[in-house]
Amino acid sequence: MTDGRLRAGTAAASALLLAALAGCGGAPGGDGARGGSLTVFAAASLTEVFTGLGERFEEETGSTVEFSFAGSSDLARQIADGAPADVFASADAPTMDEVAEGGFADGDPEVFARNVLRIAVPPGNPAGVEDFADLAGDGVTVAVCAPEVPCGAAAEELMEATGVRIGAASQEEDVKAALTRVRLGEVDAALVYETDVRSADGDVEGIGIEGAEEAANDYPIVPLASSGDPGLAREWVDFVLSEEGAGALTDAGFRPASEP
Amino acid sequence: MAAGAPGRRTAAAVRRGRTPWALLVPALIGLAFLVLPFAGLLIRTPWGDLLPLLSSAEVRGALWLSLGTATAATAVSLLFGVPLAWLIARTEFPGRRAVRALVTVPLVIPPVVGGVALLLVLGRSGLLGRHLYEWTGFSLPFTTAAVVVAQVFVAMPFLVISVEGALRGADRRYEEAAATLGASRWTAFRRVTLPMAAPGVVAGAVLAWARALGEFGATITFAGNFPGTTQTMPLAVYLAMQESPEQAVVLSLVLLLVSLAVLVALRDRWVGTP
Amino acid sequence: MSTEGGGARRGAPEGASGAEAAEPALDARIAVDRGRFRLDARITAGPGEVVALLGPNGAGKSTALRALAGLQPLSAGRVLLEGRDITADPVERRPIGVVFQDYLLFGHMSALENVAFGPRCRGAGRAEARAAAAALLADMGLEAYAHTRPRRLSGGQAQRVALARALAVRPRLLLLDEPLAALDAHTRVEVRAGLGRRLHDFGGAAVLVTHDPLEAMVLADRVTVLEGGGVVQEGPPAEVARFPRTDYVARLVGLNLYRGVRHGTSIEVDPGEGGAAGGARIEAASPGGGRVFAAFPPRAVALYREEPVGTPRNVWRLRVEGVERFGDQVRVRLGGELPLSADITPAALAELSPSPGAEVWASVKATEVECYPA
Numbered sequence A: 001m002t003d004g005r006l007r008a009g010t011a012a013a014s015a016l017l018l019a020a021l022a023g024c025g026g027a028p029g030g031d032g033a034r035g036g037s038l039t040v041f042a043a044a045s046l047t048e049v050f051t052g053l054g055e056r057f058e059e060e061t062g063s064t065v066e067f068s069f070a071g072s073s074d075l076a077r078q079i080a081d082g083a084p085a086d087v088f089a090s091a092d093a094p095t096m097d098e099v100a101e102g103g104f105a106d107g108d109p110e111v112f113a114r115n116v117l118r119i120a121v122p123p124g125n126p127a128g129v130e131d132f133a134d135l136a137g138d139g140v141t142v143a144v145c146a147p148e149v150p151c152g153a154a155a156e157e158l159m160e161a162t163g164v165r166i167g168a169a170s171q172e173e174d175v176k177a178a179l180t181r182v183r184l185g186e187v188d189a190a191l192v193y194e195t196d197v198r199s200a201d202g203d204v205e206g207i208g209i210e211g212a213e214e215a216a217n218d219y220p221i222v223p224l225a226s227s228g229d230p231g232l233a234r235e236w237v238d239f240v241l242s243e244e245g246a247g248a249l250t251d252a253g254f255r256p257a258s259e260p
Numbered sequence B: 001m002a003a004g005a006p007g008r009r010t011a012a013a014v015r016r017g018r019t020p021w022a023l024l025v026p027a028l029i030g031l032a033f034l035v036l037p038f039a040g041l042l043i044r045t046p047w048g049d050l051l052p053l054l055s056s057a058e059v060r061g062a063l064w065l066s067l068g069t070a071t072a073a074t075a076v077s078l079l080f081g082v083p084l085a086w087l088i089a090r091t092e093f094p095g096r097r098a099v100r101a102l103v104t105v106p107l108v109i110p111p112v113v114g115g116v117a118l119l120l121v122l123g124r125s126g127l128l129g130r131h132l133y134e135w136t137g138f139s140l141p142f143t144t145a146a147v148v149v150a151q152v153f154v155a156m157p158f159l160v161i162s163v164e165g166a167l168r169g170a171d172r173r174y175e176e177a178a179a180t181l182g183a184s185r186w187t188a189f190r191r192v193t194l195p196m197a198a199p200g201v202v203a204g205a206v207l208a209w210a211r212a213l214g215e216f217g218a219t220i221t222f223a224g225n226f227p228g229t230t231q232t233m234p235l236a237v238y239l240a241m242q243e244s245p246e247q248a249v250v251l252s253l254v255l256l257l258v259s260l261a262v263l264v265a266l267r268d269r270w271v272g273t274p
Numbered sequence C: 001m002s003t004e005g006g007g008a009r010r011g012a013p014e015g016a017s018g019a020e021a022a023e024p025a026l027d028a029r030i031a032v033d034r035g036r037f038r039l040d041a042r043i044t045a046g047p048g049e050v051v052a053l054l055g056p057n058g059a060g061k062s063t064a065l066r067a068l069a070g071l072q073p074l075s076a077g078r079v080l081l082e083g084r085d086i087t088a089d090p091v092e093r094r095p096i097g098v099v100f101q102d103y104l105l106f107g108h109m110s111a112l113e114n115v116a117f118g119p120r121c122r123g124a125g126r127a128e129a130r131a132a133a134a135a136l137l138a139d140m141g142l143e144a145y146a147h148t149r150p151r152r153l154s155g156g157q158a159q160r161v162a163l164a165r166a167l168a169v170r171p172r173l174l175l176l177d178e179p180l181a182a183l184d185a186h187t188r189v190e191v192r193a194g195l196g197r198r199l200h201d202f203g204g205a206a207v208l209v210t211h212d213p214l215e216a217m218v219l220a221d222r223v224t225v226l227e228g229g230g231v232v233q234e235g236p237p238a239e240v241a242r243f244p245r246t247d248y249v250a251r252l253v254g255l256n257l258y259r260g261v262r263h264g265t266s267i268e269v270d271p272g273e274g275g276a277a278g279g280a281r282i283e284a285a286s287p288g289g290g291r292v293f294a295a296f297p298p299r300a301v302a303l304y305r306e307e308p309v310g311t312p313r314n315v316w317r318l319r320v321e322g323v324e325r326f327g328d329q330v331r332v333r334l335g336g337e338l339p340l341s342a343d344i345t346p347a348a349l350a351e352l353s354p355s356p357g358a359e360v361w362a363s364v365k366a367t368e369v370e371c372y373p374a
Helices: A002-025 A044-061 A072-080 A093-101 A132-136 A150-162 A175-183 A194-199 A230-241 A243-251 B008-018 B021-044 B047-055 B057-090 B096-103 B111-122 B129-136 B144-169 B173-180 B185-196 B198-213 B217-223 B233-243 B245-271 C061-069 C111-121 C126-139 C155-167 C185-201 C213-219 C237-242 C247-253 C346-352
Strands: A037-043 A064-070 A087-089 A110-115 A117-121 A142-145 A170-172 A189-193 A205-207 A217-223 C026-034 C037-045 C050-054 C076-081 C096-099 C173-177 C205-210 C222-227 C230-235 C256-269 C281-296 C301-304 C314-326 C329-336 C340-344 C359-364 C370-373
Touching (some): A037 A044, A044 A175, A044 A194, A110 A230, A117 A175, A132 A189, A170 A175, A217 A230, A230 A243, B047 B245, B057 B198, B057 B233, B111 B144, B173 B185, B217 B233, C037 C205, C050 C061, C061 C096, C096 C155, C111 C155, C126 C155, C222 C237, C222 C247
Parallel strands (some): A037 A087, C050 C205, C096 C173
Antiparallel strands (some): A087 A217, C222 C230, C301 C359, C314 C359
């Protein structure tokens, strides 16, 4: 028991590290956007599903795809600063709007998926959380995302929609950090995306939230004006929007874009 | 050079005439490298936002929290760091060199890793934190105390290194003189060694304070982020960056100005004008 | 000057018997092993007696002093102070006061605080300690400097503050390590006089380390000469000055010294002694026998270009090896069958006008030769 928890803790710790390092990583080399290769800037929550799709895309097109996964707003800022990217996939609409309004998008962004919030609890749910309202209780330590980042904005929206005020212990800088709190056992619950619960692969348990769809995040994608290979960039966007792409997204816990 | 005390101007002129280019050029490049980014900050600062931001309750909360925790962290670092420096500098024991190397570990590992390490030990399910939680129901993360703990972790090595250097440089014979006058080792340390090493202690404390004030990685990882409790200025800056970089710039500037003011005040008070 | 039982004793420190007339205030045998260097010395001092530890650099003087203070652990031996064994006492509990070579005044304290430090550490109240310190400083003529920091004091003043600080703990043994070495020559004379007076007034025993024979002669009641970690000679200053027993002491007190065997009035100098060739002879005034030291002062030597005729019984043909100024005299170093130093007037030198390597005749009256058992 102790051993298992320790191992889970270590794994979570490395995940946290990786997330932190990715956040500092910056843009990949500029050569990636030339000659049958593609650089995709994508929200951190897309890491698993895009990596899988990228492999399939490489097989189908014979090109190479490189990803830079980070917080959507970090990526948006890097794009504004001239980072050599071909495609941008954001975890929320406002961030995408900034990129589009800045004139960096090539065409109109399209929503390819939606993500809803869930409650993540440690295995066995030690605090006995049953629904969203339980998170407002005194004895429950909860981590949410900071209101400055998309998952935090969604959490705010959800609290407003449901009228439940959560007394959070911490406002995390991104959703992975919130999830890590649960994995390390530092909190009893965290508000994270459904996809995060799936990707945690049993390290956490997910509890659905009634009315979560009200506060779902739209994930828009767009080819970037700075792309050195606009054709390939468009091809990737179409691939993500295709049925194959939608299937992979659904498998990962995303909701289809068409759903209300 | 003329003997005695030539006028200030003369001395300066003589020195300037002797500065070798091989030192001057890299020195100026180094200076420019350190100063230019701040110039960039200053140019981009929306100065009009400064006062309203300073008067906003959230920023003031973060600022006070930063100043308070950094000061507390410095105090804790002094409390434990000075004896540790003494131990390394003034006693012989097996593994002393290893201990000295271990003290510097927090200097080289990324603070985020430090934060993770603290969680694994002091977190609610950490090695020690678990027992603390089981016995008292108290868990350190997400409290202001956790901020101080994270800051001490990254800042104390600066203090230890600085004080150790000062103790090593201090003439041990003064301690012997104190002993012949009847001072126990503790009295000699307190009344002779420590005052004589005071410049090093002050320098170390200032370094530690500055490091604690700027601490981000270990804090957000170990203590989390909540306005008023654990959100120090660097965390506020980072999160502001997610929404509006301009605001982040202004917040950084506030932090910079306040810390400069504090350091200048301290310098006048403790170090005197050279 | 001490009339303590050991006064006439010379050399052999190990042989002291327990049946001495007065119980010494300090009776220490200190042995310190430090790799290639070994110190093993018996150091005694009568009540109120000032003992100078005299010796060349590296002889172990400072080590001996540190050992007495407890700053240097002993590998063997013991320290008895007024009959009490303090060997195992830590430094801070020994009833001693130490004046260090460069005083080691605490720079962050005023003169008064420096002096009050000891009494405070030994349990006196703040006011009491400060009053005692103020009185001591007044004794030293330093009341005007009570609130001065050490770095603003002159060398002589700092020396007196250091002495006051050491005396403030009312020690039963005062240890002084080269107390005048940090002063310039001019100040030294003045401070030495003051120090001598205060040492005289101090009731307990005092041990003074110095490499300056003059300091030892002026300040001490007894001189203990340390060489190579051992005591080579001991006695009242006048006796040590007159009857040196090692080349080092002879050089310090300015005597030509030789070991040899006495046959009647003639002393056959040991071969190799001071570079002497075998067979050199020195004639003394009075007869005797056995192994002896023969000593005569450089000023007793007369130099001639031609072989002197007449009374002198000691005449050697020697080579001039060097000439240097020595006060208002000139010291001529001579080599040959009996290497020696001769002090002559500049006028005599001019008359002699020796070039280096030139040969001259040296003569000494037999009555100038001091001869004593080795």
